[in-house]
Amino acid sequence: MPTPTEQPSPTPAATAAAETPVIEFQDVEKRFGDNVVLKDLDFTVGRGERVTLIGPSGSGKTTILRLVMTLEELTDGYIFVDGEPLTHEERDGRRVPVSKKHQKNLRTRIGMVFQQFNLFPNMTVLENIIEAPIHVLGRSKEEAVAKAHDLLEQVGLSDKADAHPTSLSGGQQQRVAIARALAMDPEILLLDEVTSALDPEVVGEVLNILRRVAETTDVTMLIVTHEMSFARDVSHKVMMFDGGHVVESGPPEKIFSEPDHDRTKAFLGAVLRDT
């Protein structure tokens, strides 16, 4: 299981295609009532690949992350994690839900960092980080605490282990949330607009931590962000979404410098002018 303390590994994007994809979307459709958010969505993410989803708000980017985290149920199609069905599978030509146990087993390989941090206010910073490793993964307390202190050091909050989340600033809370997600040793890390709720002056420090995680681990990342320079730095692939469809996708140098589609040009023009 990769941890940020391991040695840097070479970019895996090139080799990823040959193996089983870590995430695979097959004809995924998501509707909220009559509102179709995603339609006929097919894409794969290779092991260790870092993919950034960009596009205007309401284009379904966040929904994709929430589908992978099983926070939303997809209305049609299939999602595979490590080649195994996450929510539904096809059996005798019919689409049937997978067992809860199977889903839970797959879900422990996925971690998520939220826009609003969502730290548990009834626990200290350290307790937030060790809770799931101890009670979900069955680690010993000593092991979990040692790992938590390691992670806190990496996010620059060694002195805050016994603090309450409510006493921390937004940027500090988000760094704890990153440590909490990494404490589970996820294969897949979902980052859902992790800097959107932060004050501009602390955005940089949070992004730098994530850059370092990207450099020092081979955890697969699916990222939704409005920070285009961050997307350019860390991703192997950028996917441009609009209206529930992939408009175009490719390496960041290509998408940011010479996009094929007018829609992408217009979006990037508007976003980059703001920053």
Next chain:
Amino acid sequence: MDWLDEQRANFEALGNFSDRILDGLITTVQLTVISGLLGFVIAVVLGLMAGSRSLWLRGPARVLIEFFRGISLLVLLFWLLYVLPLFWIKYDITLPAPQDNTFATATIALAINYGAYGAEAVRSALTSVPRGQWEATTALSMSWPHKMRRIIFPQAWALMIPSLTNLWVHLLKGSAIVSIVPEVNEFTFELDNLRRPTDIWFSHAFIGLATYFVLALILTLGMQALEARAKHKLGRGPSLWEILSPDPRPTPPDAASAAPPRTKAATTRPRAGKETE
């Protein structure tokens, strides 16, 4: 003056029966505490079921909540004590009969009646825990019992205490209705028993008024302490110790009381001066 003297005599006469009043008081406290705790258990179980996404849990919970919320406590007691025993007679049921232990029957009646109200408080507190908290527990793959016990319920607890306090005070006062139950000689029953032969109203009614008020006050203060503690654990508000200690800061009281006016004067004076210039 005559009236006042008379009242003093009445209170003294009532004082002669203080042991009976005390017995009644103890029974009332027992009723309130036991059915309060039992009602809380019922409220949590029904509240968790009613807040569940599964129809198999939510459906029965809703039926039970609506049913026991909707029926009068008096009618419920009447049913338990006079209608249900008919089944015992007819079918020769081996379980203990409700009329044989009237205290237990009265306790259960209070518990299910107020437990049904409490279930709504529990359910709404659970739904008031921010969605992000639920989602974070899913993202960390926590099981349902685990997330409830460690994350969701501790946060809902702080939210449900005020409603539960209300209901508990209600239950305390509502327990007076149990005076109609044979052999449960609670406070109102004893007081009424002492009043009836003498037909003296003021002293008896006054004792009744004051006692229920003081009991309710104790209950409320205790629950407020619990609420402060629960909120402090969520990082909101001072700890109970900080609330109860007069002034935990090292500043001597003299300096503390003298300092604020001085700084106030220092800041307001120049401003006032500017305005007049």
